[in-house]
Every structure is written in C-alpha cells, then in structure tokens.
Amino acid sequence: MKKIIASGKTIEDAVRQGLTELQVSAERVNVTVLEKPSRGLFGLIGGRAAKVELVLIPEAAQQPAVSVSAVSAASAPKADAPAPAVKDAKDGKDAILETERFIIEVARTMGLDITIARHDSRDGLVLALSGGGDLGMLIGRRGQTLDALQYLVNIVANRYSNSHLRIVLDAEDFRDRRRKTLEDLSDRLAGHVIRTRKEVVLEPMAPHERKIIHSQLQNHAKVKTFSKGDEPNRRVVITLK
Incomplete structure (x- = not known):
C-alpha cells in the first residue's frame, strides 16, 4: 500500500502537495493529519508547517466502496479539503x-x-x-x-x-492605574493653563491615551483640548477656550 507524507503552510496545501506527488485525485487517498500548522513567536520564529499522511487506495478496493460508503462519504470531509481543521482555525x-x-x-x-x-x-x-x-x-x-x-x-x-x-x-491592572494617572494629570494641567493663561503641549501619546485626556476635559468650563502632529509623535494640547 503506497503512502507518502506531505507538508505545507496549511493542511489544504499539504494535501494538494501530496496529491500532486501521487498524481491522483482526492477520492483515491485516505488522509491523516499528523501535525496542524502553528505560527512561531511574533509569527516569524519557530513556526511549524502542516503535515499529512496520504495513503493510496488500491483501485480494486475502490470500486465496491462506492455504493457501500456513499452515505458516509456525503457527510465526511473531503480528503483535499479537511473542513473541520480549517473551520476550527477560523473560529x-x-x-x-x-x-x-x-x-x-x-x-x-x-x-x-x-x-x-x-x-x-x-x-x-x-x-x-x-x-x-x-x-x-x-x-x-x-x-x-x-x-x-x-x-x-x-x-x-x-x-x-x-x-x-x-x-x-x-x-x-495597569490600564486602570494608567487611566487614573492621566485623568489626574489632565485636571492638574487644566488648572495650570487657567492660572498661567498659557497652553500646555503634552508629550507624544498613543491614541487611546490621548482619548482619555480629551474625555476628561471635554466638558471643562474654561479649557479645551485638541491633538496636533503626526503619529507616532501626535500630542494633546490643552488651551483656554
């Protein structure tokens, strides 16, 4: 009984590679998944390819199997497209x-x-x-x-x-602690702007941190905020209304 082991980036790729090597259609083989693909660290390091075993079904055994296995074949995944593995990967x-x-x-x-x-x-x-x-x-x-x-x-x-x-x-709980720090900073700087009547330009911040500053001061009676600059050096400005 002829069998080969093939590999590829996905299970489907591995099966197609094996079918090409055997030069047969999917109905002529039984497929066993030996290893599912996995991504390495940061998607770059230590990744693992999919590996499958294809066993060639003898032609003599294939003929009577057509009528006997018709019902099970209709519900089973095709050898060249193992649906459960692919579906799981996208669930x-x-x-x-x-x-x-x-x-x-x-x-x-x-x-x-x-x-x-x-x-x-x-x-x-x-x-x-x-x-x-x-x-x-x-x-x-x-x-x-x-x-x-x-x-x-x-x-x-x-x-x-x-x-x-x-x-x-x-x-x-860093996110909550950082949010509280930024909210307190916003209030202190708003007070500073009111006392000195000079705008304050904050250091560059990530978008979600700038949003915290804007939200904290959006209803302030005397100051307003806006952002200026380009990422990753975009900054929040606090100024008088």
Missing part, C-alpha cells in the same frame, strides 16, 4: 485560544510564568495577565511594551478569526 473561540498561547510563549521567552483571565469591556475583550516574576517587563515604561504586545496580539487574534476581534491586553 472565534479558537482565535482567543491561539492568542493566549502566543502571549504565554512570549512571556516564557522573557522568563515569566503567567496566567490569563478574560472579561468583556466596552473597549473589547480584556486579557488580564498575572503570575510570578516581574510583570513590569511586559508593561514597560508607561505601558509602551504592553501597547506593542497588544498590537501584535490583535494581529494574531484576527489571523484566526473570520470576524474582527478587539483585544485589550492588561497586566496587574
């Missing part, structure tokens, strides 16, 4: 699982052992990180590392999902 739940695996892998490369808790928020699905070790390594100065990782996490999640997913990454 929202599996997209979150793949995203969490990615985060854990990144943390391990940094020597951190973390756990992840999920909860919904108005900004999206929050993945909250906790665990032993210095999670400050994942947060970085003023959350810059956490923001960069969140950007990568959203790329990973949406690679595995048919519908758009919005992931918010948090660690040790």
Whole structure:
C-alpha cells in the first residue's frame, strides 16, 4: 500500500502537495493529519508547517466502496479539503485560544510564568495577565511594551478569526492605574493653563491615551483640548477656550 507524507503552510496545501506527488485525485487517498500548522513567536520564529499522511487506495478496493460508503462519504470531509481543521482555525473561540498561547510563549521567552483571565469591556475583550516574576517587563515604561504586545496580539487574534476581534491586553491592572494617572494629570494641567493663561503641549501619546485626556476635559468650563502632529509623535494640547 503506497503512502507518502506531505507538508505545507496549511493542511489544504499539504494535501494538494501530496496529491500532486501521487498524481491522483482526492477520492483515491485516505488522509491523516499528523501535525496542524502553528505560527512561531511574533509569527516569524519557530513556526511549524502542516503535515499529512496520504495513503493510496488500491483501485480494486475502490470500486465496491462506492455504493457501500456513499452515505458516509456525503457527510465526511473531503480528503483535499479537511473542513473541520480549517473551520476550527477560523473560529472565534479558537482565535482567543491561539492568542493566549502566543502571549504565554512570549512571556516564557522573557522568563515569566503567567496566567490569563478574560472579561468583556466596552473597549473589547480584556486579557488580564498575572503570575510570578516581574510583570513590569511586559508593561514597560508607561505601558509602551504592553501597547506593542497588544498590537501584535490583535494581529494574531484576527489571523484566526473570520470576524474582527478587539483585544485589550492588561497586566496587574495597569490600564486602570494608567487611566487614573492621566485623568489626574489632565485636571492638574487644566488648572495650570487657567492660572498661567498659557497652553500646555503634552508629550507624544498613543491614541487611546490621548482619548482619555480629551474625555476628561471635554466638558471643562474654561479649557479645551485638541491633538496636533503626526503619529507616532501626535500630542494633546490643552488651551483656554
């Protein structure tokens, strides 16, 4: 009984490669998935290709099987398109699982052992990180590392999902603490602008942090805010109305 092992970026690619090598149609083989594909760190390092085994069905055995297996064949996935594996890879739940695996892998490369808790928020699905070790390594100065990782996490999640997913990454309640810090800063700077009658230009901030400043002062009686500059150096300006 002839059989070969083929690989490819996806299971479908691997099956097509095997069919080409055997020079037969999908109905002439039995397919076993040996390894599902996986992405490496940051989608670049340590990725694994899909691997399948194709066993050629002898022609003599194929003829009587047509009528006997007609019902099961109609409900079974085709050998050249293993639907369950592909569907799973694009399922929202599996997209979150793949995203969490990615985060854990990144943390391990940094020597951190973390756990992840999920909860919904108005900004999206929050993945909250906790665990032993210095999670400050994942947060970085003023959350810059956490923001960069969140950007990568959203790329990973949406690679595995048919519908758009919005992931918010948090660690040790940093997001809430940072929001409170920015809100307090906004109020202090608004007072400074009123006293000195001079506008204040803040340091460059990420869009979601600028939004916190704007929201905090949008109903202020004496000052207003606007943003100026281009990313990544766009800044909030606080000035008198």
